[in-house]
Amino acid sequence: MHTFIFVVFILILVSLIFIYEHKTKIKKLRILIKKQYGRKPNIKKCDSFKLGYYWREHAEKVAADEKIDDITWNDLEMDNVFCRINNCNSFVGEQVLYSALHCISKSSSFIELLELxxxxFAAHDKEREDIQLLLCGLGKGSGSYFLPSFIAKMDAFRISGIWKYRLMQIILASSALPVIFYKNTNFLFVTLCVLITNIVIYAINKVKYEVDLDMLNSIIKVVNVGYQIADTKKYSYENEFHDLKKEAAIFKKLSSRVNILLRKKQASLSGDVFGLIFDYLIGGTLWDFIKYDQIIRILDGKQNDYTELYKKIGEVDMAITLASFRESLPLVCTPTFWGKHILQVEQIFHPLIDEPICNTVNIDKSCIITGSNASGKSTFIKAIAINVILAQSIHTCMAKKMNLPYARIITSMAVRDDLMSGESYYIKEIKYLNRIVQSLSEERLVICAIDEILRGTNTEERIAASSSILKFIDKKNCIAIVASHDIELTQILDKTYDNYHFCEQIQEKDIAFDFKIHDGVTTSRNAIKLLEYVGFPDEIIIDAKKPFLETEKKK
Structure with a gap:
């Protein structure tokens, strides 16, 4: 009796410790969630391949003129922009956010719903935090990011030749029947042989099965989180958006089936001898493989339903992240879309700069931006391009005010030569520019951003070719924003392109930049002064200035 009481006491004590540790963990997690909301994320780098699994499966359904192409994505360092935004609590949210940043839809319905x-979530702190706790349960396990591809290619993960396992089950059962019903022990040896054969089959194939079982675990976690968020007794989100309940209910019955398999796997991994024996005895019936195949069969054919559930849960996480992102910005607005082909921005800035200088400009036609080195030209056109993307993808702008038309954005900026393909800088650049030309369409406005057009060739041909390309672009349904050192272009295109510039103040031992955009063409140069500023030998500086001094004397 005393032993029984002692055992009961130990069980109660262990249970209380477990409950206490669980509550402490949840309390700490809630504090961390509160602390992180509205703050700049700590993530500096991201695994774009892993994050891109969902986007790659989704991309083929998106029209070409609604995608951010890879060149534009890399030109604008959109992986870093993603990291600046990303405060997601789950792998699902990260993947859906990463995918959303690749799309600029022609329809306003998605961003209108996203804004709601x-x-x-910005207005419901308690519910937001509770849902964040649920999303944290999904985690960010490396293998989980493969889930969209697993779902899309479900048929490839079925167990081939499942009939063989069913046949071995039948043989095992048939050999055991005479032993059970007729007490005929002569058949016991046959039963043992079949059981051992099945155990060997199980041992050989279980490694692949358990890897795929981890995917099923992630699948069910997503379903369970969807089902919990859709609980209208706990949360008001589902009453507001009617978003999750339908899809979550379709897969709810799968949870118990998968959980049985998972508990068996956990027992085998515990290191307990009895757990291992149990694992292989049950494995000898090949029940695991049959049950796994049944689950895959249920999922197969319902990929669209599951993908929709996955997307909607990701959008919940993304919406919370965007609410946090907006709180972390010094200045933020939602865009106003209009039918005019005019970009009207007030106090716009680049999201990757911690202490940004804001600029205001009204771009109603193509323009050329001139200015000295390091004066802010490239940063400004990148800020414009990034904000055009974010306005249309996540309905958020780093500005006090932004009015713009729905438009495709395409860039030619960070050109590099490609030694592997044998393409020079110039060849790569003209291919980049040609893709802009080929993308122009009367059906949809294109905003193109070009940094230092045709810098990879000689001056005479660069001016001739650049002016011809920019004239052609200006005649199409396009607003071109071009940064250039070539003052000649501003003279050739002065009737069709507006001119803006960035400037600096050259001091005796320093160069001061205001990083503000101004009307008109630049009149300053600073390349030689920058050589002096970074410490080049005086001999180089003096020699570099000679041509300009001689020109001044002739005047």
Whole structure:
């Protein structure tokens, strides 16, 4: 009796310790969630391949003129922009956010609904934190990011030749029947032989099965989180958006089936001898493989339903992240879309700069931006391009005000030669520019951003070719924003392109930049002064200035 009481006491004590540790963990996690909301994320780098699994499966359904192409994505360092935004609590949210940043839809319905969700979570702190706790349960396990591809290619993960396992089950059962019903021990040897054969089959194939079982675990976690968020007794989100309940209910019955398999796997991994024996005895019936195949069969054919559930849960996480992102910015607005082919921005800035200088400009036609080195030209056109993307993808702008038309964005900036393909800098650049030319369409406005057009060739041909390309672009349904050192272009295109510039103040031992955009063409140069500023030998500086001094004397 005393032993029984002692055992009961130990069980209660262990249970209380477990409950206490669980509550402490949840309390710490809630504090961390509160602390991180509205703050700049700590993530500096991201695994774009891993994050891109969902986007790659989704991309083929998106029209070409609604995608951010890889060149534009890399030109604008959009992986870094993603890292600046990303405060997601789950792998699902990260993948859906990463995918959303690749798309600029022609329809306003997605961003209108997204804005309602962002506003909802910004206004409901307690519910937001509770849902964040649920999303944290999904985690960010490396293998989980493969889930969209697993779902899309479900048929490839079925167990081939499942009939063989069913046949071995039948043989095992048939050999055991005479032993059970007729007490005929002569058949016991046959039963043992079949069981051992099945155990060997199980041992050989279980490694692949357990890897795929981890995917099923992630699948069910997503379903369970969807089902919990859709609980209208706990949360008001589902009453507001009617978003998750339908899809979550379709897969709810799978949870118990997968959980049985998972508990068996956990027992085998515990290191307990009895757990291992149990694992292989049950494995000898090949029950695991049959049950796994049944689950895959249920999922197969319902990929669209599951992908929709996955997307909607990701959008919940994304909406919370965007609410946090907006709180972390010094200045933020939602865009106003209009039918005019005019970009009207007030106090716009680049999201990757911690202490940004804001600029205001009204771009109603193509323009050329001139200015000295390091004066801010490239940063400004990148800020414009990034904000055009974010306005149309996540309905958020780093500005006090931004009015713009729906438009495709395409760039030619960070050109590099490609030694592997044998392409020079100039060949790569003209291919980049040609893709801009080929993308122009009367059906949809294109905003193109070009940094230092045709810098990879000689001056005479560069001016001739650049002016011809920019004239052609200006005649199309396009607003071109071009940064250039070539003052000649501003003279050739003065009737069709507006001119802006960035400038600096050259001091005796320093160069001061205001990083503000101004009307007109630049009149300053600073390349030689920058050589002096970074410490080049005086001999080089003096020699570099000679041509300009001689020109001044002739005047």
């Amino acid at each position: 969700k962002i506003s909802f």
